[in-house]
Amino acid sequence: MEDTHSVATLIDSTTSKIQQLQKAFAELESHRAISLNLKWKELEEHFHGLEKSLKRRFHEVEDQEKEFENRTIKARDLLEKREAAIVAKEQASLECLQQKRDAAVFAIATARDKHRKVSSEEPAVVNEEDQGGQPSTEETPQDVITSDGNLEGVKSPESGHEEVKSYPQLVKLCEEMDCEGLHKFISDNRKNLAALRDEIPFALRAATNPASFVLESLEDFYRVEVPNMDGKKDSNLLGLRRTCIMLMECLCILLTRLDLVCASKVITEEVKEQAKAIAEEWKPKLDALDLDASNGNSLEAHAFLQLLATFGVASDFEEEELSRLVPMVSRRRQTADLCRSLGLSEKMPGVIEVLVNSGRQIDAVNLAFAFELTEQFSPVALLKSYLKEARKASLSSPSKPGNTSPTVQNEVNERELTALKAVVKCIEEHKLEEHYPVDPLQKRVLQLEKAKADKKRVTEAAKPQPKRPRANGVGPRVANNAADKTFYPRVADNRYPQYVYERPYVYPGPNDNHCPSLLGSATYSLSPGHGNYFANGYQYQTAYLH
Numbered sequence: 001m002e003d004t005h006s007v008a009t010l011i012d013s014t015t016s017k018i019q020q021l022q023k024a025f026a027e028l029e030s031h032r033a034i035s036l037n038l039k040w041k042e043l044e045e046h047f048h049g050l051e052k053s054l055k056r057r058f059h060e061v062e063d064q065e066k067e068f069e070n071r072t073i074k075a076r077d078l079l080e081k082r083e084a085a086i087v088a089k090e091q092a093s094l095e096c097l098q099q100k101r102d103a104a105v106f107a108i109a110t111a112r113d114k115h116r117k118v119s120s121e122e123p124a125v126v127n128e129e130d131q132g133g134q135p136s137t138e139e140t141p142q143d144v145i146t147s148d149g150n151l152e153g154v155k156s157p158e159s160g161h162e163e164v165k166s167y168p169q170l171v172k173l174c175e176e177m178d179c180e181g182l183h184k185f186i187s188d189n190r191k192n193l194a195a196l197r198d199e200i201p202f203a204l205r206a207a208t209n210p211a212s213f214v215l216e217s218l219e220d221f222y223r224v225e226v227p228n229m230d231g232k233k234d235s236n237l238l239g240l241r242r243t244c245i246m247l248m249e250c251l252c253i254l255l256t257r258l259d260l261v262c263a264s265k266v267i268t269e270e271v272k273e274q275a276k277a278i279a280e281e282w283k284p285k286l287d288a289l290d291l292d293a294s295n296g297n298s299l300e301a302h303a304f305l306q307l308l309a310t311f312g313v314a315s316d317f318e319e320e321e322l323s324r325l326v327p328m329v330s331r332r333r334q335t336a337d338l339c340r341s342l343g344l345s346e347k348m349p350g351v352i353e354v355l356v357n358s359g360r361q362i363d364a365v366n367l368a369f370a371f372e373l374t375e376q377f378s379p380v381a382l383l384k385s386y387l388k389e390a391r392k393a394s395l396s397s398p399s400k401p402g403n404t405s406p407t408v409q410n411e412v413n414e415r416e417l418t419a420l421k422a423v424v425k426c427i428e429e430h431k432l433e434e435h436y437p438v439d440p441l442q443k444r445v446l447q448l449e450k451a452k453a454d455k456k457r458v459t460e461a462a463k464p465q466p467k468r469p470r471a472n473g474v475g476p477r478v479a480n481n482a483a484d485k486t487f488y489p490r491v492a493d494n495r496y497p498q499y500v501y502e503r504p505y506v507y508p509g510p511n512d513n514h515c516p517s518l519l520g521s522a523t524y525s526l527s528p529g530h531g532n533y534f535a536n537g538y539q540y541q542t543a544y545l546h
Contacts, residue, residue: 169185212271223237302332
């Protein structure tokens with residue numbers, strides 16, 4: 001505004017300036033020696049024209065400034081109104097939410113009071129005949145345990161129906177505390193382990209003592225192993241060990257759904273002593289485990305750590321000893337949660353260092369993300385290091401220079417292909433594409449896959465074809481040697497055309513393993529055929545394999 005006033009003052013003073021200029025011009029004209037063609041009238045008209053033009057433009061600028069100020073004021077008022085409306089809506093939503101919360105709390109309190117009155121008048125009645133052997137109590141809240149320690153059937157807060165729907169036999173087996181029958185039932189229904197895993201925590205409520213029942217199921221975990229003809233472990237024993245781990249996990253899920261008082265009634269001091277005794281018995285057997293041989297997928301180490309976490313006896317063992325077991329289970333999906341429940345979060349930098357030094361950078365990246373240690377351990381640098389070491393190992397495979405057999409070359413390509421797939425999967429799971437583009441890696445994967453398919457097609461085409469009998473059945477058809485030499489190659493390409501083998505190559509999905517979901521770890525040192533199997537030829541669903 002000050003600039004506007006100064007401009008207006010200068011414009012008003014133009015008249016006096018013109019008058020002064022007129023006097024100076026008249027004085028100059030009186031002293032002229034010769035006549036001038038320029039007249040004062042012309043100069044005066046010129047300056048007055050300039051003055052009018054400046055005034056007109058100045059008023060236009062003033063009008064535009066006023067219009068802008070009006071628009072600014074209107075916009076500010078509109079924003080204030082909208083802000084007030086948003087605040088009012090937020091307040092109304094908070095009040096509505098508070099009312100619903102108060103109503104829910106009141107309903108829960110009323111239900112508990114009603115249940116206590118009913119429990120004081122008569123005990124809960126279990127009707128087994130009408131429910132096909134499934135225990136059911138009337139109006140029993142989820143966090144209540146009956147006086148005899150039996151966690152009886154409860155209504156699910158999510159669905160409002162019986163939790164154990166698909167397999168009521170689970171309830172009967174838990175009621176009878178039949179460990180052998182439960183193991184057999186899980187083995188017989190191994191194809192539906194995802195559904196079993198969801199229902200076992202609720203079925204354990206029917207057991208008189210769920211914790212003792214699970215401890216009893218661990219009895220045969222270290223039974224004598226019977227190696228197969230190929231030197232592998234007994235497949236039935238591997239299946240039993242996976243079932244034992246799953247039962248301990250299901251008990252842990254059950255405990256998380258109970259309050260502290262109820263959980264303390266399940267995990268008593270006597271149960272803790274039993275669990276500690278089992279852990280002391282298992283611990284010496286872990287010393288014989290080989291870190292490299294386990295490949296981060298050791299069932300023995302996993303079961304030991306899960307036992308300590310489920311029954312709360314980790315404080316009786318040294319953290320340093322427990323942290324040395326973590327690399328043996330680094331590929332299993334529960335590793336991060338196990339480490340947190342065991343109080344090993346501060347030990348994770350050392351664990352990641354061990355993984356990096358042992359050439360398992362992908363497991364290291366997964367744990368670095370799980371424990372927010374990516375600044376200390378750069379994921380991109382670790383993945384590049386892993387690929388570099390994998391290629392170096394492939395190039396240094398034991399073979400004479402210049403005498404690389406097709407079998408050795410196939411193994412080298414297969415190792416590089418497995419490593420590339422593992423790195424691509426890790427990049428995609430942790431969304432590192434911006435820092436580590438996957439396009440070059442995927443191109444290399446496609447190149448190796450195409451070479452693999454071409455070699456397989458050539459191998460199949462080179463196989464000797466059986467002689468076909470003559471049409472009249474008299475005997476084998478005699479080949480025309482002259483014709484063969486003259487017109488046909490020895491492989492008889494016309495009889496078995498090349499296009500038969502030119503099928504489109506299907507890009508396979510990522511290799512499944514026993515640790516697929518939580519850490520997103522990839523298979524990078526196992527054979528491609530290593531799938532989600534229960535080690536006895538029966539395939540398990542991903543949701544169960546840990």
